[in-house]
Structure formats: structure tokens, C-alpha cells
Amino acid sequence: MAQENFQSLYVNELKDLYSAEQQLVKALPKMAKNAGSKPLREAFTNHLEETKNHVTRLEQIFESLGESPKGKKCVGMEGIVEEGGEAIDEYDGSVLDVALIAAAQRVEHYEIAAYGSVCAYAELLERSEDLGLLKETLEEEKQADEKLTELSEDVNQSALGAQSEEDAPTPAAPRGTTRSRKTRSAA
Secondary structure: OHHHHHHHHHHHHHHHHHHHHHHHHHHHHHHHHHOOOHHHHHHHHHHHHHHHHHHHHHHHHHHHHOOOOOOOOOHHHHHHHHHHHHHHHHOOHHHHHHHHHHHHHHHHHHHHHHHHHHHHHHHHOOOHHHHHHHHHHHHHHHHHHHHHHHHHHHHHHHHHHHHHHHHOOOOOOOOOOOOOOOOOOOO
């Protein structure tokens, strides 16, 4: 009975990951489109292709289990993706890039935790083929997180520099003229 429940947990967690990856396939193009930094845009685009491969690997595992990957919605990822969407509405320029990196790293950390768990389950259930596929994805998620950390170093400095320029005092406008602030257009 306990083995059956553990197998059920394993399948349930895989379904959760499948839903999470499907949500990311939809969210990453929007993140790439709104990224101002070319390297960040490229990182999102590259990770989209990896994410599609993650979906394919999960489908292989489900096929070997004789299970359907559908039937569960990953509400954790739904919330993280929603927060990322809010950042797109709230920020612009290099500060938006900083917010996008933070959102993407939350995604990666969620996935690293989830894939770490299902790797442990696959090992305990002696599903070595699954384990190989899951470890491959886990490593790609870790690499994506490392890449985002590297990108954040430049992007964070750029955003801080832009903020400092905005906060610097500007000379007074001649009498009779008005100065307008740049307003953000909706993304």
C-alpha cells in the first residue's frame, strides 16, 4: 500500500512539473519580448527551447509509466508567473530587466526544488531511465539560474546607474516653459 501511495505521489509531482513547464512555454516569450537587455532576451529565448525539451522529457516519462501528463494545474508556478507579469506592468527600462531576472530566478528555484524531489523519488522507485531524464533537466535549471545570476550583475548596475541619473538634480527650466517627465507606455 505504501509503495502504491509513493508511486501516486511521484506521478502527481510529475504532473505538477508538466503543468509548470507548459506555463513557462507560454510565459517565456512575453518575458523575452519585454526584456530590454539583448543578453537577457537571448537567455529567455534559449531557455524557452530548453523548456520545450523539458516538456518532451516529461512526456517520455509519462509514456513509460502508462500515465497521462494532464489533469493537474501547478498553482505554485501560476502564482510565480503572475508576479512576473505584474513586474512587466509596473516597471520599465533596466529596472524591468532587474525585475524580470528576479521573477525568472524564482521560477528556476521552484523548478530546482521540484526536480530535486522527483529525482529522489525516481531513485527510490528504481526508475533509472526517468532519473537520467530528470537529472538532465535539473542540471539545465541550475545552469539557467547561474546564467541569470551572471546577467544580473550587469543589469543591476545598469539599473542603479539609470536610477542615479534620474535622481540627479536638473537645471531649472527657463521661465514660461514646462518640463514633462517621460511616462511609461503600457507593455
